[in-house]
Amino acid sequence: MVATWRAAPVAILIALVATAVAIALSIGGYQIDPTFGFAGSRSTGGGPAGSAGTTARVGQPAPLVALTDLAGAEFDLGSELGRSPIWITFWATWCGPCRAEAADLEAMSRQLADTDVIHLAISLGEAGDVVRDYIDSGGYTWHTLLDSERRAGAAYAARVFPTHVFIDRDGLVAAIRPGILNRIQMEALVDQHLDPEAR
Secondary structure (H helix, E strand, C coil): CHHHHHHHHHHHHHHHHHHHHHHHHHHCCCCCCCCCCCCCCCCCCCCCCCCCCCCCCCCCECCCCEEEECCCCEEEHHHCCCCCCEEEEEECCCCHHHHHHHHHHHHHHHHHHHECCEEEEEEECCCHHHHHHHHHHHCCCCEEEEECCCHHHHHCCCCCCCEEEEECCCCEEEEEEECCCCHHHHHHHHHHHCCCCEC
């Protein structure tokens, strides 16, 4: 009985610290990956609608979004849908799982350079200079787009960092994979859903 009474203040203290950390992260605008980058789900759908008024669902037409790249040029997804298969990675510079898969993502992006697959790395909720510094310091070459207001992220139900979206050459969402992917998984998903063709 005495031991239980002495342990109670420790448990209360731990609960208070955990609550304070959660509140601080929330105020700071941080998003925690609930799968810790190891999501096992094959695909998801639903969630708040994006700027186009639709939310990505597997088997349905991909939502149309237009974003700018690091050079300030606009990229209109609608101009590519139905012409080329597209792989979108939603990520953030502060995201641990995103950093962990960055080397594999770069290798896959280079591997796909001679195919008709378009790979887009869409940064969510961050300023261009922050993203540019990260890309430059890592030597990454993938096509980076900025979604500072997270409209594209909402349209594609990207609640987890990273989230990978695969859009087939008919412009339909083939799969949505939340969480970190390794090189083998990336290759398998690209082959399964995007059917790359040499240029």
